[in-house]
Amino acid sequence: MNASEVEKCIDDFGTDIYRFCLKLCADNADAEDLYQQTFLKALETEWTLDWERNPRALFFSLAHNLWKSDRRKQARRNTIAPCSNLDDGAETVLHSEESIEEDYLQRELISKVRQIIQTLPEKFQVPLILFYLSDCPVEQIAAIIKKPPGTVKSRLFKGRNLIKKRLEDAGYER
DSSP states (O other): OOHHHHHHHHHHHHHHHHHHHHHHHOSHHHHHHHHHHHHHHHHHSOOOOOGGGOHHHHHHHHHHHHHHHHHHHHHHHHHHSOOOOOOOOOOOOOOOSSOHHHHHHHHHHHHHHHHHHHHSOHHHHHHHIIIIISOOOHHHHHHHHTSOHHHHHHHHHHHHHHHHHHHHHTTOOO
């Protein structure tokens, strides 16, 4: 893949890939590193990009695989010498016309859902992030995680139910 193709990909869907990286990593610095690694890896490979076969899914898949690899590496390192992250991350600020209480409750709910998603097993976490935050269709998610579409639908359903159950256990009701 040459530099002009990578540049076109960054222009076309770079923000979607960055948003996906941010949701996977839950940290701005790690997300930026993963984003850069994704496009660097694409630049280093000898692939020829087929624009009719949805190159966006290729980059989502590449970012996901790099993230999984990094998580495995961190797990191995943590068994040798555990370390903790001191930065808890920034909260998303909502801008709305609602009252202060409603705004606070909404931010609290978003924070809780984000926390629940981060604690879900990877097999539920990745499809939920891709479907709801990156607006990927089920078929594209299936191509990214290399599973059949029925499995993706099942994991989305089970992931939503897990989130709902954990919210109800935490005292959140509709």
